[in-house]
Amino acid sequence: MFPKSPTKRALSSPTAMRNAKKPRLAAAAMAGARDVLGEGRWKAWPAPSQNLKAARVFMKECAELRLPTIIVPDKDADGLSSGLILYRTLRGLGLPPELIHVHFLAKGANVFSTSERARLEGLAKSIGGDSGMDDTPGEVRVIFVDQGSRGSPPLLQPILKEGRIIVQTMVIDHHQSDDFPEASQVLTACKSPPICTSSLLTYLMCYPLERTIPESCAWLALLGIFGDLGPNEINFGDVEGDWPVSEEMLRLRDTIKVVKKKALSDAVSLLNAPRRTPAFNVWSAWDVLLGADGPSMVTESSELRNLRSRINEEVERCSRAAPQFSKDGRVALLRIDSQYQVHPVVAIRWASRLKGKDLKMIMVVNPSHHPDPNLVSFSCRIPANLRKLPETAQPDLQRLLKEYGAKVDDGFLARVGGDYARGHKQATGGIIPGVEFELLVSQGMDVSTKAFSRFGEASVDGQKKIKDFFSKG
Template sequence: MPTSQKPSSLPPNDTRPWPAPGVQMDNARVFLTECARSRARTLLLPDKDADGLCSALIVHHTLIQLGAAPASLAVHFPAKGSNIHAAASRAAIAASRARFVIATDQGSRGGPAIAPDPAVRTLVLDHHWSEGFPDGAVVCSSAACPPVATSATLAFEVCQPLLDDTRRMGQGNAAAMDVRVVQERLEWLCAIGTMGDLGTSFKWTPPFPDVRECLRRWTKKTLGEAVALVNAPRRSAEYDVETAWRALLHCTSPKDLVSPRTGGDVVRLFEAREAVAAETARCSRSPPAFSGDGRVALVRVSSGAQIHPLIATRWAGSLKGPRLEIVMCANDGYTPGMTNFSCRIAKNRRGGGGADNPEVDIIGALKEYAARVPGLREAMGDNFARGHKEASGGIVRTEQFEKLWDVMAGAEREGDEPARKKRKGTKGQPVQKNTLEGWLKAV
């Protein structure tokens, strides 16, 4: 968007809060301003994907413009298969001696404070649905303000007015870059992060920011390739998220991100993308099994790479069936003893609504299946059915996932005779004898 323009505005006569409730937006801006002026040690906790990294970098550059010392800003990424609420991450947060902690796109949840020290101030910027948030955190969430903004868009909307204020008042960090240069960088970071979650074909209609100038300057092709490259390291078996962070931090434009001649970290992005593509191709050949009620298709893989979301998305675009709602890919090779799984809505059920095509709620469906086994939902904990209603998943112990799939495989279709025996396709047993081709013919 041209730097002379303001962040997004709601359509005329529309007073709905967007991208988050006004009081939350104000509180987030006050938090960032006080954080920068304190020049105290600050720890950023971004999620590992394009949306998480870009939202944190929008905050990073804004803090510097507001007066924070670059050396006071640090970043922490949880270990592969972990999260910021795990014991190891809490220990790392405590060891950082940060006085301010900012979590972006981490998937909100209720419970203890993110930082063990109650004196540490915490800000959560997120767009994932949650019924609770960490104790004591200042929360700015777009989850309840449709159309739901990504974390990158949310961060952009929070930070852009702060940059406008520094430019008008001539305040901020004297050692920082020109405010206009930073605003341009925030624009393409917003575009890359948002396209990372919503796709390169996303229509930037109000109330989303006006990024027409950004798209013209860098092109959707370049921005889309940047998304793929930035996401590659965290999907690789090496889980090299720091490389993607450094590449985004030091590149001055999207063109730098998509050119191997930039060298260093950018070359590593290309290597990671090739490795992930090869592993995705290998595992995409696994045939799906189907739940007894026909609502869920399951593709099983075993890989050290985080390819289960990619494979779920691929199959969701091709599988069809009159009852099919959810495509799930389960990966038992990503974390020892655990099954990581991702779910996507089947193509024929997207954009649902009305009696003929009711809306699919993946989180609700997963919880409903789990509730059929007493105690299973509770045993799987907070890492089950995370994310969005349209794109969910989880990380659970493998034996728990097998129980969940047993429930799905044994589920009966509405109107079926109850005595029919179902094929379960549990781990170590044949999934099912009918082929995908035969199933497609049958339906």
């Protein structure tokens, strides 16, 4: 399926952007050379410089060689905005829209699954034309963005013809990982703190490639930032802060002043709505975003607003679940039952309210979201009060989950594989067999009636005891 061709309005600099002030480069100069990306302290930020250069060559070759290119973005606001930055950059570099294909994964699938590999191989063959080899496509490029990273066989087989690779893949990501798919060019931010979102990484990679990108895609970079980190995580332009003060980052700061935080936050929640519904029609979010020149055009979508309203009702229903606690008091477990993907939202909601002496992780499990009834989906977040700690002092939930998994038996971690404890240290989750999850709960974390005494120790909003919170309705 081809995405709609972008309108002239969408590809040009947005009207609001033309009225924005130019980045205050004097502030960058005051901060010193360390705030010039690619130099000094920021030599390897937002990713290693050699990988950024290689990614830019990959993008330019797609356009210069007029290669059919498949963009495979994740379905959330960060993935969608990253995908559109790539799309607009390729168009700006001269690649015709009929050669750019956007592919969304099926519900419950990931890029490492056999079913998605088959779908992508079929798409590559259909768009690659005749290479002169039996069942072999012509040269095709594939860009996976914000899909998570792990060691794996090639995401697509890098078929060779006369010594030349026919199918080449690039992974753009920011999720924590020490291993990556074989035969893929990788651009990752996960080893370059402060770790940026996929949208910011993509924006900074594309920034020098085409003259319209800095202004036309600044708000898209912000969408992903707001979607993954929230509106207050990055204090743009703070020379005393953890983030760089550079031309690129100052441009984003000035863009926020024009498009406004509320509009960005509203657009994020609307774009996230389709993927959370049972229908999983991510194309509806993409189509709205593709035709928008700013967040206000996203917030005007009646379709997305209706979907968000239905999701909000489901979140309210599922948030009434009462938590159980692990014997050591480090985990609060909530069980919900919904075909909607609301377990991450419920986890975030409870993480913002629940506090406990030893509490490290809010875990929400949902057995009804995944199409396979034998699998359960779960999301984990750290309590919001612990986010005030330095990043090195915050709980590492991925490590905590692996610790509990190792207590089940020696084979647990091998059985659940790469779909367990994926994502980020402070925001993780997974999809594993229900029988394995119950072993984790009972044997790994020891969540049982014996641990229910912890229920009386936790508080909601740091004031009301949780037992009173539920007993009084």
